[in-house]
Amino acid sequence: DAGITQSPRHKVTETGTPVTLRCHQTENHRYMYWYRQDPGHGLRLIHYSYGVKDTDKGEVSDGYSVSRSKTEDFLLTLESATSSQTSVYFCAINHRASYEQYFGPGTRLTVT
């Protein structure tokens, strides 16, 4: 257990509303990641963080922003949700001693 939690686990929201997803870790890992999983696409990187206030874009970052004000929390924000952002969102951390990543349980987001 890598000590990763995500909240909320499920959310339904309307187009145009802001949404923030939270990832929380308990093991002081430096690197954290947000991925989305869609049918036919596997997992794709949205944003990542390599330390407090240090973040960078991934493959599918348009429409998303992130913040990391504390080591343990990595927030993903959809400023104005669109139906194309309906997806399952996974947070991950990079294991300290190797390149393996450990994933949270996911957040299923539906934008209507």
Place this chain on the structure above:
Amino acid sequence: DQQVKQNSPSLSVQEGRISILNCDYTNSMFDYFLWYKKYPAEGPTFLISISSIKDKNEDGRFTVFLNKSAKHLSLHIVPSQPGDSAVYFCAVLNSNSGYALNFGKGTSLLVTP
């Protein structure tokens, strides 16, 4: 353009037999490869990995083989068990994106009794 390809969306194997899941990659500079297993409504879980300095890595019933010249890796599960039924993702380490992972689209494995 997809850098990691899993060309078989699904695979069905009988319990006790070998399951072979395949993965191809496009960039010969990739040097670390991983397999993840995912059950519905759960996050992916790490299964096994291999560095480019090796051609084989084994962990219990799971073995990963790497063929660098062909840019191909495979995951062997022997013997397959019904609990192995899940989606398997191949991933490569992306050193240019904070050690993020580039994933294939996944192969859904069904192990039948």
